[in-house]
Amino acid sequence: MEIKDLKKIGETKKCPYCKKSLEIIPKRKKKCVFCGEFIYVRTRPSDRKKVLVTDKGKEEIEKQWVIYLQIREEKELAFLYPKEYKKAEEELRKKWGTKPTFKDIKWIILQKQVLKYASEKQWGLYRNSKLEMYYIFKNENKNKEALEILFEVCYLDLNGADNVILINKKISSNKVIKKPGTDEFNLKEAFLAPAVVFWIQEIMDVFKLSDLEAKNLFLKVNKERSPYPYNFMPFSLEEAWKKLKQTLKQEVAKKQEMERIDVEEIGPIIEAIKKFVQKEDISNIYQVLNKFYEGYKSKKKIISHPERIKILLKDMLYSKNSRISGIGESFMMFLVKRDRENFGVILEDYIKYIKKNFEKFIESHLIGIIGKYDISLVEDLIPLLIEALKTDEEWNSRRFAAFNLGAIGTKKPELVKKAIPIMGYYVKNSKNDWLKDSCIDSLGMIAKGDKNLIIEYRSLIEKIAKTDKSPYSRKKAKAVLELL
Ligand SMILES: [Zn+2]
Numbered sequence: 001m002e003i004k005d006l007k008k009i010g011e012t013k014k015c016p017y018c019k020k021s022l023e024i025i026p027k028r029k030k031k032c033v034f035c036g037e038f039i040y041v042r043t044r045p046s047d048r049k050k051v052l053v054t055d056k057g058k059e060e061i062e063k064q065w066v067i068y069l070q071i072r073e074e075k076e077l078a079f080l081y082p083k084e085y086k087k088a089e090e091e092l093r094k095k096w097g098t099k100p101t102f103k104d105i106k107w108i109i110l111q112k113q114v115l116k117y118a119s120e121k122q123w124g125l126y127r128n129s130k131l132e133m134y135y136i137f138k139n140e141n142k143n144k145e146a147l148e149i150l151f152e153v154c155y156l157d158l159n160g161a162d163n164v165i166l167i168n169k170k171i172s173s174n175k176v177i178k179k180p181g182t183d184e185f186n187l188k189e190a191f192l193a194p195a196v197v198f199w200i201q202e203i204m205d206v207f208k209l210s211d212l213e214a215k216n217l218f219l220k221v222n223k224e225r226s227p228y229p230y231n232f233m234p235f236s237l238e239e240a241w242k243k244l245k246q247t248l249k250q251e252v253a254k255k256q257e258m259e260r261i262d263v264e265e266i267g268p269i270i271e272a273i274k275k276f277v278q279k280e281d282i283s284n285i286y287q288v289l290n291k292f293y294e295g296y297k298s299k300k301k302i303i304s305h306p307e308r309i310k311i312l313l314k315d316m317l318y319s320k321n322s323r324i325s326g327i328g329e330s331f332m333m334f335l336v337k338r339d340r341e342n343f344g345v346i347l348e349d350y351i352k353y354i355k356k357n358f359e360k361f362i363e364s365h366l367i368g369i370i371g372k373y374d375i376s377l378v379e380d381l382i383p384l385l386i387e388a389l390k391t392d393e394e395w396n397s398r399r400f401a402a403f404n405l406g407a408i409g410t411k412k413p414e415l416v417k418k419a420i421p422i423m424g425y426y427v428k429n430s431k432n433d434w435l436k437d438s439c440i441d442s443l444g445m446i447a448k449g450d451k452n453l454i455i456e457y458r459s460l461i462e463k464i465a466k467t468d469k470s471p472y473s474r475k476k477a478k479a480v481l482e483l484l
Pocket residue numbers: 015016017018019020032033034035036037
């Protein structure tokens with residue numbers, strides 16, 4: 001099945017029930033003025049058109065989206081790993097005599113990736129492929145297998161199996177990571193992904209595993225399966241288990257505490273955020289802030305206690321802890337978009353602060369985000385961004401400059417014209433995939449604003465989509481081509 005074969009359900013100008021022409025085309029769920037039935041508005045996957053559908057049509061479109069995403073996932077895998085895909089398909093066909101399913105093909109590819117990454121000691125990529133395997137198990141409701149994989153992922157995460165470091169150093173893929181268990185892991189990058197912890201808890205609940213049972217499984221899986229020398233890891237298995245157990249306990253306690261906070265009571269929420277900001281307890285700040293956002297799901301709801309929130313917001317924005325100021329920045333944008341009259345002044349002050357400390361903000365998405373919201377606020381930072389894109393010594397700063405310029409370019413492409421040839425240059429010449437990819441993305445963002453500005457790079461982008469050695473670059477380039 002192809003995407004274009006999906007049936008085109010729905011109407012564009014008529015009521016989907018009584019088929020009478022509508023004078024006003026509804027934008028959301030509405031009763032038909034003629035027959036009184038509820039008309040639903042949905043985007044159909046085959047051509048991305050907004051259409052008017054019946055109650056039944058609405059469900060059909062939902063089913064189509066599931067099929068659409070499946071087809072897209074298949075296509076993407078075949079596109080990213082063309083040789084591997086063909087080979088796996090052939091192997092399975094020979095073995096079984098029938099056409100293999102996508103899931104089976106994906107499984108074979110993942111198994112091979114895991115072996116390859118292990119032999120190259122690319123533990124970050126290894127970890128990502130393992131996590132993909134988790135999704136497959138999870139979808140098939142194979143909870144035990146899913147849990148085992150998560151335990152492996154956890155152990156790698158706690159030891160800081162990281163890709164950025166490798167790619168950052170480029171050469172390190174062979175030189176730096178030679179010594180097993182020491183240099184190839186970076187404890188500075190160690191973390192436990194909240195989602196992974198959550199999934200582990202979920203499965204442990206299903207099986208009602210005791211701590212000891214869980215621990216034994218954790219140790220067993222990692223001892224038996226690790227292609228890395230588990231007894232030489234910077235974080236030992238015992239230590240890792242202790243940390244994981246502690247985190248699981250905290251998560252449960254946190255969940256209970258959060259359940260007690262009422263989204264309707266803004267006062268206690270503000271107090272709770274304030275407390276966690278003082279303690280620099282990042283994950284709890286996130287959790288309570290989510291409660292706050294939940295309370296303001298309805299766009300019309302007026303934000304109460306603005307003066308108290310302003311004080312809290314300033315504490316966050318100007319915190320010495322960069323993660324807290326980062327959270328404060330998105331909090332600020334949320335508030336300003338809701339109530340500029342009250343919170344706009346804080347944003348204006350903060351922009352002055354950004355201008356004074358531009359260096360500090362170069363590796364952040366904030367300028368682009370503000371630019372997308374109201375370009376006049378950051379217009380005079382554009383030359384600085386272009387200069388950074390051109391000359392900054394740090395490739396990562398150049399990469400972020402590209403992102404920010406791209407974000408501005410989606411709204412006001414004419415303002416970032418001068419950045420386009422520099423991005424084109426990196427796309428063509430940079431040996432650093434991260435920088436190259438960010439520039440491909442950014443050209444795409446500018447194309448969304450005005451594709452004529454990008455058109456002269458079409459053949460270059462085409463070439464990358466077809467022949468680049470990095471599957472990520474090919475994927476990004478292909479996405480840009482679809483815009484041109
Ligand atoms: Zn009707």
